[in-house]
Amino acid sequence: MESIVPQLMANSIIAGGIYALVALGFNLIYGATKFFNLTHGVIAAIGGYTVFYITKKNDSLASFFNQSIGGTVFAVLIGVLCAALVGYLLDKFLYKKLRDRKASPMVFLVASLGAFTCLQAFLAILFTSQFQTLGGGAGDIVTYTIFGGIITEVQAIVIVSVVVIMLVLGIFLKKSLFGKSVEAISDDEHVAKIVGIHTEKIISIVFVIGSAIAGLAGILVGYDTGLEPTMGMGLLLKGVIASIIGGIGNVYGGVLGAFLLGFVENFGIWKISGEWKDAIAFGLLIVFLIVRPQGILKR
Amino acid sequence: MEYIYHLAVLFTIYAGLAITLDLVVGYTGLLSVTHAAFYGFGAYATAILMTAHGFGFFPSLLVGMVISMVAALLIGFVLSRFKDDYYALVSFGFNIIVFSVFLNWQDVTRGPLGIPGIGKPELFGYTFSSTLQFLFLSAVLMLLVYGAARFLVSSSFGRVLKAIREDEKAISVFGYNTKTYKLVVFTLSAGMAAIAGSLFASYITFIDPSTFTLNESVFILAMIILGGLSNVRGAVIGALFLILLPEILRFVGFPTDIAAQMRQVVYGALLIGLMLYRPQGLMGEFKL
Incomplete structure (x- = not known):
């Protein structure tokens, strides 16, 4: 029998890639607003289900979007936009109001928990609780073999997107005026406002960008494994854990944390049942919070 | 009539959970989302001891309490290092870890298959077998919990808890060891x-592990936030409302499978509405 190490490596990198996508958006939003945005996970699910609706569920739309590879790309774009829109609306009608009232982080947490529960139930009503996949049948999956580990085309896209988004976001936040504004808000929202930064507008944009990345993550999960309405919580918690162990508010830290989490999870279940993954992930989080609460890379 | 008794039993059980969680979240100000884990320890202790080891209900209940308290002591010890939203997040984690144990420690818990055939309580040769008899027992036990909680919060111990919630630093200046207080209330609640x-x-x-998920903890949390934090009576009313909610929805005419999701929609919306307009809940005295 061949060694399973290469496949475990491949699986770790893929899992890390998905977590990294969730962590990128989450980290960005956390940096500007300083609260655990639990709706981030369900926004990923909304992105996935939008693509599911226009390529699978609605027949007349499906015949349009399934014609060519361009149609699929277009569908993914619509999914991403939809996720971004939901993020924008949540900020405008919920989180902004709480910010105006200077609510405590716990109020934000509970309110986003409420929004999360609502949206997740809506998804279940619209699309049933069943497991759905976005991709085609198992026959036409393109795979690559790298150092003895097998990865699919979708998984390769995940890795490429993570690297591209991380670099673009990292450079954009570092060089642009927008990035400097985000940093200022992150340090002190009140002072940022006084020196003339349109804090509300910046936070709005942050929500749009963060949610769009989450939407992409949800769509890629849909193509890779599949969609279910409850997928949001799992994705979100992994994204949060990745952000915290990597260094919260730090773009590169979140990605680093995500890959570390992917490796620990996948090698952790080498000898035991896969159901332990979540417990391992939280175990890692708790160890980090006790030993190195600021994460690997400090902001 | 039988159905109303059934709802009443569920209500007493959830009222007990809500009251005990309120001691931690409402009175002490620690946003814990692990309560379903302690609920699960009790359930699994009774299930395993009664089916596999021939225990009676009441001894198994005591063992369950002890196991739950020991676990709470360990979990609370780790949690005591954190505050506010990090506290909530780590408590999320403990719920998921405990759930994984129920799910994966198959030699003891039978994992996803669950444990069937758990017996009814027996006291001095009298068996609480019908729903009404069971209601009587659960109501008595929950009144005891209610009384204990009321006693706890009106005692000097309870006043220290509230002081910790309002200003932990100030009360520790007066020489109170706040860590110990937090640990004690967490353990008692569990x-x-x-x-x-x-x-x-x-x-x-x-029973099977699916009853003791993170969602269940959120559900109990929703009860006390709705009823009002830091108010034992509020917790009871919140439990009553959320237990009756699916029945109300069914009465309105939703089919059963949609009614289950509508319940989630309604209580999610309630949480949002309360946070926006009335963060202290219906009759609470503490805003998150």
Whole structure:
């Protein structure tokens, strides 16, 4: 029998890639607003289900979007936009109001928990609780073999997107005026406002960008494994854990944390049942919070 | 009529959970989302001891309380390092870890298959077998929990808890060891939550891990936030409302599978509405 190490490596990198996508958006939003945005996970699910609706569920739309590879790309774009829109609306009608009232982080947490529960139930009503996949049948999956580990085309896209988004976001936040504004808000929202930064507008944009990345993550999960309405919580918690162990508010830290989490999870279940993954992930989080609460890379 | 008794039993069980969680979240200001884990310890202790080891209900209830309290002591010890939203997040984590143990420690818990055939409580040769008899037992036990909680919060111990919630630094300046207080209330709350778990296991006669998920913890949290934090009576009213909610929705005419999701929509919306307009809940005295 061949060694399973290469496949475990491949699986770790893929899992890390998905977590990294969730962590990128989450980290960005956390940096500007300083609260655990639990709706981030369900926004990923909304992105996935939008693509599911226009390529699978609605027949007349499906015949349009399934014609060519361009149609699929277009569908993914619509999914991403939809996720971004939901993020924008949540900020405008919920989180902004709480910010105006200077609510405590716990109020934000509970309110986003409420929004999360609502949206997740809506998804279940619209699309049933069943497991759905976005991709085609198992026959036409393109795979690559790298150092003895097998990865699919979708998984390769995940890795490429993570690297591209991380670099673009990292450079954009570092060089642009927008990035400097985000940093200022992150340090002190009140002072940022006084020196003339349109804090509300910046936070709005942050929500749009963060949610769009989450939407992409949800769509890629849909193509890779599949969609279910409850997928949001799992994705979100992994994204949060990745952000915290990597260094919260730090773009590169979140990605680093995500890959570390992917490796620990996948090698952790080498000898035991896969159901332990979540417990391992939280175990890692708790160890980090006790030993190195600021994460690997400090902001 | 039988159905109303059934709802009443569920109500007493959840009221007990809500009251005990309120001690931690409402009175002490620690946003814990692990309560379903302690509920589960009680349920699993009763289920395993009664089916596999020939224990009676009441001894198993005591063992469940002890297990739950020991676990709470360990979990609370780790949690005591954190504050506010990090506290909530780590408590999320403990719920998921405990759930994984229920799911994966198959030699003991039978994993996803669950444990069927749990017996009914017996006291001095009298068996609480019908729903009405069971209701009587669960109501008595929950009144005891209610009384204990009322006693706790009106005592000097309770006043220290509230002081910790309002200003932990100030009260520690007066020489109170706040860590110990937080640990004690967390442990007591977990022990009493285990009673609800034992009752649930014996009442339904079947348990599996899916009852003790993170969602269940959120559900209990929603009860006390709705009823009002830091108010024992508020917790009871919140439990009553959220237990009756699915029935109301069914009465309105939603089919059963949609009604289950509508319940989530309604209580999610309630949480949002309360946070926006009335963060202290219906009759609470503490805003998150």
